[in-house]
Amino acid sequence: MNTLKTFLEMISYRENLDREGFILRENKDDKIAGPDSGGKDADKETSDKPQAKKRNFIKPRRPAEINYGIPPGKTDSASSALEQNREAINKLYGLPDNKDIITRDFFLGMNTTYKSMAVFIDGLTDKSVLNMLFEALMLFAEPPDADRGKLAALVMKALLPGNQVKMISSFKDILAAVNIGDTVLFFDGCAEAVAVETKGWEHRGVEMPVTEQIIRGPQEAFTETxxxxxxxxxxxxxxxxxxxxxxxxxxxxxxxxxxxxxxxxxxxxxxxxxxxxxxxxxxxxxxxxxxxxxxxxxxxxxxxxxxxxxxxxxxxxxxxxxxxxxxxxxxxxxxxxxxxTMYEQLHTGEELYNRWQYGTFIRWLRAAAFLLSFLLPGLYLAIVLYHQEMLPTELILAIAGNREKVPFPSIVEVLLMELSFELIREAGLRIPGVMGSTIGIVGALILGQAAVQANIVSPILVILVAVTGLASFAIPYYSLAFSLRIYRFIYIALGSMLGFFGISMGLFAHVALAANLKSFGVPYLAPTGPKTSDWTDVVSVAPVFFQEKRPDYINPLDLTRQPKVSRGWIKGGGNQDD
Amino acid sequence: MIKEGKFGLAEAIILMAVSNVARVFLPYPRYLVELGGSAAWMTPIGGLAVTLVGAYIMSLVLKKNPDNTIIEITEEAFGSILGITFNLITIAFFISVCFLFVREFSEALITAALPETPISVIATVYIAIGLLGSYLGIEAIARSTRLTYIYVFGGIVLLLFALTPQWKFDNLFPVFGNGFFPIFGLGAFSTAAVTEIILAAVLVQAIGGADKYMRINFFAALIAFTVLGVLLAALVLTMGKEVATETSLPFYRLSRNIYLGRFFQRVEALFIIIWSIVGAIKIALTLYGASVSLARTLKLPDYRPLIWPLGLIVFIFSFLPPDLPTTMKLDTDFLRPFAHIPNYLLPLLILAAYWLKGRMRRAGS
Incomplete structure (x- = not known):
């Protein structure tokens, strides 16, 4: 009988009633007003107005109306009864479901009348510090005869070995302390709690900088802590x-x-x-x-x-x-x-660690890279489409000869290559490390060699896109390089539509918009627009002993960095070292 | 009160100088060669003298009321009806400068670089940039001028040096060309219109007040007239006065002449970048001047709502002349004589009005 039923089930059709498995339904209070409006009003509203007429639109709620999980009325002070405190903690943290939060009961100084409780979060606290803490409180502490109400103060002053200890009484502070990895101790009969610093979570150590590498200079980078x-x-x-x-x-x-x-x-x-x-x-x-x-x-x-x-x-x-x-x-x-400022975003700091001549050279190189990174493809298009006479005859013939077999207009060609390059860039960033070498093959072979051989793009354009890419990588600040990447496409559009005129109009608008920017009250193009007297560390780097003033545009309280003669050993320098 | 922002002395000088230099890139120098012949380079001397005297008179007027601009001073001197009439003349002057420049720069670009582009597209781009610049305000215009002027003057210097092999000093003779009166008389009358001291007088609060007004105009005029003189000299030296009078865009023609070996030749496309930027600065500045003057005349708290309608007026006016020769004729016969009214006549009239008022007050007491 059973076998027959199973067989019939196997060959007959039954509708799958649980097709969707799980549906995340809209919250009731998302549909109707805020949580404070109460159930009655909500029901009335739904019954009075037909559902179909309601717009699919959620009324924005002010932050004050949103319940962030702290039950109202429970953010007040801790009670002197340990059990009440435990109840409050359980409610606030959703215990016993919430497994990260540990409440540990113990007797102070092994005396059963001194009931105490520790609350901490597993994973945020240092276990060895905690062990030492309990050792001190349970084994080495003498149960004091003092007034129970002042127990917390006494424990803090006399019994605890922790290095940062403070007394707190409101649950708001207690939650804040526990949430950042401290341990909070409650004592029966005392309305105050003691928070002991026991932070110790998993974190990355100080490593080398990943995105801002330099050769000369400190090699430490910030971490997440x-x-x-x-x-x-x-x-x-x-x-x-x-x-x-x-x-x-x-x-x-x-x-x-x-x-x-x-x-x-x-x-x-x-x-x-x-x-x-x-x-x-x-x-x-x-x-x-x-x-x-x-x-x-x-x-x-x-x-x-x-x-x-x-x-x-x-x-x-x-x-x-x-x-x-x-x-x-x-x-x-x-x-x-x-x-x-923008100039600062083109610095790396390494220019100052190197000797000033090298720094100046690198900065000028970077200035050229800055311009090339967003202007080069646009200029190429302007020249090829509008200003052919600008190039020497041999060069224009070489370009024309290369372009002869390419079936696309120059603008399509440039956009194709630029987009491919952007794709390589993005893919190279996202590709899992073990497959990293693939991107090199794809980039170099397919988009360089093969595209040219297939007559999709002209070889000169591959060079151009490569130089643009290199120039854009030479810009040290990622956000600035990113903005120039986007500007590049604007200049491609301008150059292809209006030639040099379009590019110069774009440049004027770009400069005017940038000159209008302010960063915390400081003009973005300082110290050149507006011009201030700072010149020692903008594009050219002056020798370190000439850098006597701090940037004027920041208006620091003390403008002088070093005296006029900072090298005391040179002739006449020794007596001026104030 | 209209918020204008403030900038330094150097920025103000450069802004005014670049604004004054703008005319050099247009057909204007050709007219001066026609006027002065081989001595065309001397024509700016008289203009410089007139400009400096004009600027001095204007600074005297501005010092009568150091907290305000020429717009308020005009109204104070002549009363509301006559004052507003004079201010409307000033505004009309700015608008005519703006629309003639839009037209002439657009025509010049079509001749030089974009022969197949419709003029409406180029004029639209110029107006758009002018709107943006005047919307961002005088501070942004001044700062971007400060950042770009190096390339403008660098380009002019490069042009001069690159042309030196082609200079023929015989072209400068006879030394006094067409005679004293055309050079110093007519030349002064014509070149005095190059500078817009009234524009600086409208912007006087932004450029640092009446005290700095004279200094700014002195240096700006000096720079502009030097550039004009040097370019006229280069033009005559390179091409001779006969050929020079036949070119419609002398500066463009000069840059086409550059030939330094096989690789460095015909760099006029580079100069397109320079002049179109100068044109944009000039257009933005005059549009700003027009809208600020109008806002001050109407006593509005902000000039920005006026930019759009004024820009539209400029755009439409720029298409009214049927062709380039008509535009140039308008420039020569209408704009340049007209320029003398707000630039030189107005300050004199204001001074006279103040003097009369003072006399009457004294007579009354």
Missing amino acids: LRANTGLLRKIIKNENLTTEFFVVGRRSQTPVAVMYLRDLANPALVDEVKRRIKSIKTDAMLDSGVLEQLIEDHPYNLHPTILATERPDRVASKILEGRVAIIVDGSPFVLTAPA
């Missing part, structure tokens, strides 16, 4: 005026953001403006400094970046020493510095 990053900076600037201020951004992620500056150097108005912008941000998560950059920059609609991001501590230190402000976001190995 905020404290390590501030430490890296403080290691370079050993100065009591170096100030680190903390802010918390992101209502859900509660990401710490640090602002670092030299108190006696950075312009207070600048520091206040940076702090004002960071404090004003209302968002739910801050995953990288790139997000913060977009939230605090002056001109989000212009292609040019107006904030500098770098992963090298020595560069950030040099910015802080000029009077700028550094912004470090926890979890991001890129530190922002503001204000930023």
Whole structure:
């Protein structure tokens, strides 16, 4: 009988009723008003108005209306009864479902009357520190005879070996402490808790910079840990005026953001403006400094970046020493510095570590690369399409001869190659490391050799695209290079439509728009537009002993970097070393 | 109050100088060669003197009310009806400069580089850039001028050096060309219109106030007239006065003449970049001047809403002349004599009005 049934089931048709498996239905309160409106009103609204007439549109809710998970009324102070505190913790963290949060019961000094509880998060805390903590509290502590209400203070002062200890009483502070890896201790009969610093999570060590490599100079890079990053900076600037201020951004992620500056150097108005912008941000998560950059920059609609991001501590230190402000976001190995100018985004810092002649050479080379990276394809098109007479006859004949077999117009040819190049770039970035060599073969053989042999593009264009690509890689700041990559296509369009006239009009508009940019009140093209007296470290690098002044456009509190004669050993230099 | 921004002395000088140089790239130098013959290079001397005197008178006028521009001062001096009439003349002057330049630069580009492009496309691009520049404001225009002037003057110097092998000094003789009156009389009358001291007087608050006005105009005029003189000399030296009077775009013709070995020849395309940028600066600046003057005349808090309608007016006006010769004739017969009214006559009239007012007040008391 059973066998027959199974057989029939195998050969007969039955409709699959569970076709979709899982459907994520819309929330009830997403459809109807906010959570505060209550069930009755919501039901009334749905029954009164027919569903079909409702627009598919969710009313934006103000942040105050959104419930971020903290039950109302539970953010108040801790109670003196241990059981009540435990209940509150269980409710707040969703215990026992939430397996990361550990509540550990123990008796202070092995005395059963002193019931205590520790709360911490597994994975964020250092196990050896925790072990030492429990050892001290359970084995070596003498149960005190003091008033139970003052137990927390006594434990903190007399019994705990932890290095950063503080007393807290509100659940808001308790949650904040536990969430960043501290251990919070509750004692029965005491309305206050003790937070002990036990942070210790898995993280990457300090490594070599990945995107900003230099030959001469420090080879350390920032990591994802905020404290390590501030430490890296403080290691370079050993100065009591170096100030680190903390802010918390992101209502859900509660990401710490640090602002670092030299108190006696950075312009207070600048520091206040940076702090004002960071404090004003209302968002739910801050995953990288790139997000913060977009939230605090002056001109989000212009292609040019107006904030500098770098992963090298020595560069950030040099910015802080000029009077700028550094912004470090926890979890991001890129530190922002503001204000930023375009010239600064074309520097690497290495020019100063090398001798000044080499630095100057590299900077001029980079200036040429800067222009080539967005102008070259457009100029080529303008010359080939409109201004053939500009080229010497032999060269134009060579180009024409090469182009003879190519079936496309020049503009299609250029766009084809540029798009392929952009594809190689993107694919080369995303390709898994083990397959890395494939991209070289694809790029070099297929797009170079084979495309020319198949008469899809002319050889001169391959050279041109390669040079443009090289020039664009020579630009040290990724965001700036990115903006120029996009500008390149605008100049291709202008050059192919209007020749040199189009390109010069594009340049004028580009320059006017860039000259209009401001980064935290500082013109983006400073110190050339507007012209200030700083010339020692813009395109040409002056010898280090000539760099007597800090950049004027940042308006630091102290403009002088070093006295007129900084080399005390030269003739007449010794008596001027004030 | 209209927010104009501020910039430094050097930026102001360069802005005014580049604005004054713009005419050099148009058919204008040809007219001067016609006027002065082999002594064409002397024609700017008289103009420079007139300009400096004019600028001095204008600075005296501006010092009567250092917190305001020439627009408010005109109204203060003549009362509202006559003052507004004079201000409208000034605005009409800016608009005529702007539309004639749009037309002449567009025509020049068609001759030099883009023979098959419709003129409306080129004029549209120029107007668009002018709108953008005047929308961004005088500060952005001044800064971009400061960043591009090196290439403009560098290009002119390069042109001069590249042409030296072709110079024939015989072409400069006779030394006084067509005689004293054409050179210094008519020349002064004509070249005095090259500078727009009224434009600087409208922008006086942005360029640093009435105190710096004279200094800025002195250097700007010096630079512009030197460039004009040197180019006229180069033109006559290279081609001789007969050929020079036959070219419609002398500067373009000069750059075509460059021949330094097989590789470096016919670089006129490079000069297209230079003049189109100078043209864009000039158009943006005059459009800005027109809209700011109008906003000040109408006492509006912002000039930006006026840019679009004024740009449209300029665009339409630029197509009214049927062809290039008519445009050039308009420039010679209408614009240049007209330029003397706001530039030189207006400040004199204002001074006279102030003087009369002072006398009447004294007589009354």
